Amino acid sequence: MDFRLTKEQGELQDGMRALLAGRFGPERLRAAVAEPAPDRALWRELGAAGLFALRLPEADGGVGLGLPEAVLLFEETGRALLPGPLVACHLLAGRLDGVATGERLVGLAQAPGGPGLWEHPDECAELVVLPDRADGPVRVFRPDGAADAPRPSSVDPLTPLARVPEGGGRALPGPAVDVRRMRREAALLTAAQQLGSAARTVGKAVAYARVREQFGAPIGAFQAVKHLCAGMLVRAETARAAVYAAAVTESEDEVCAAKLLADDAAVRNARDCLQVHGGMGFTWEAEIHLHLKRAWWRAECWGGARETEERLAAGLLTG
């Protein structure tokens, strides 16, 4: 047993971190608040870097890697707070044209049972809706028609939302989708993004606590602040163990545990990061609220706390 990352896995993750640091740093993030549409050139770069085709067979132009590697890359997209339907494009690469290369963006949503919302409706060429039952029909929509439908004013400025259409659409072409598996993987990749965000907000809180001085000392020297930061790391590292393990085992229960703990880590770490920043944390200018708001959105996707906790509880009786 060696649960830690292999050298290759570490390099893969470092590569994605470097790519995103160069192409989607804090300034680009701030600019995206006003213009949240994903940067198409960056999207194609991500396609070229293999983010979408990562798990497709090499014979089909994919990278031929597995879920653990996908989780490591998605952790980085969460750390950078990269907007866009990343999970959808990863899971639908190879099924819908132009997605694997990053040429086209597509959406993925779950029918009733989920939030009933999907992200970046104006940017996606197609929307795939998974049924709530594993044997139900998978439907595909061209979202043009839905453009006129009323839209919620999304809490996350980087994630425009629209309601998932009820009924209609056409059947997804190609071989049958393993719906349970796709939902499970969507939950896990979303959890990986939450993990990245949770780790990022620990880093931001610690960096600020080291330099911000009050009462003649860095605030990080005060236990009241120090202990908040320690608690954040504990949340992130516990979630990390759960997320990585679920990527290895692909067990339904472990994915539930990973989603629950990563949601919790992302939301609560963003809150604590905000608290450590004091008044600055409450401003629009600081990026912390963007982590919190995205974490709220992701927490609603692919299994919220109520659904996940009930599933885990049911598992206690059978397991």
Added chain:
Amino acid sequence: MDLTYTDEEEEFRAGLRRWLATALPTLPPPPDPHDWPGRRAYDTAWQRMLYDAGYAGLHWPADAGGRGATPTQHLIFLEESELAGAPYVGANFVGLLHAGPTLAAEGSAAQRARWLPPILRGDEIWCQGFSEPDAGSDLAALRTRAVRDGDDYVVTGSKIWTSHAEVADWCELLVRTDPDAPRHRGITWLALPMDAPGVTVRPLRTLAGSTEFAEVFLDEVRIPAAYRVGAENDGWRVTMVTLSFERGTAFVGEVVACRRVLGAVARTARENGRWDDAVLRRRLGRLAAEFTALWRLTQWNVSAAERGGGVPGAGASVFKLRYSHARQELYDAAAEVLGAGALDTDHEWVAARLSSLSYTIAAGTSQIQRNIVAERILGLPKGR
């Protein structure tokens, strides 16, 4: 990221399972929890069985009489022992997990030969004399005084929270030998024979009603200088060598046990109707996630120990903070399921609920652990 065990590790597991299956049925019934001599006899008899089967000191280096097992093998040993219902390390705790490894790392050849084999065989029991009434979290404030007199040290002071003191043969004792030196540089490590004149043990009753630990009073106790491990005034370093020798395995058996208890709590709730309460179900569901993650975090830390490097003991602090809280939550949830039954201390979950209260205090309070995480892992400045 590999969670599969190697062929060698699986072989080790299979051999251990076979042995446990034959050894455990030969054990006598466990003694009454309040019968400390009986508990000592039971725990040491089990240690002797482990010794005869070649499992004693599994994680000790081979040149100290151990098996030099890898952290992963140690994890497997603890997991399988718990799954099979084997006795816990019990009264052998300090000898096997702290005093022994300290002697193995810092003792002279003669000291290792004198003290290590009896620990492995279960012939001698050790206890720990570190904390004092005025030196708890701030251990370096300890004041028990040792003055050199010829070939002996003369020791006066008192120790507290000393587990198994009543039945121990030896005590790993931290004393102050130089009151004028900076706090950490005036401390010495001595092996105290518990039957030496001037040693008085007074049991302390815990809120759980148990007398598992004691105060130890030392009144001009003579300890031969030959019982000193490491140099005079170097005791802090000698002690920390072992404290930082954390392989992430400290709570392996307990996490396995907690997962089993959680399942039993859920089934009990289903039988007594409390399962109909969604708030309770969700609480148990969250605990399921918690203990799943804690098991994986254990494997993560053990893998880190196996590779070496990193901040020693860092992962252990993260784990302990999360686990000690989760354990308390588990038994609080169990109490909710039991309802009025949670007022009966004869129920094992009630006893466990009471003892769980020590987890955020013992072996470094949660507040001290947060300081460690913040300062040693996150690099925040020291301060108050």
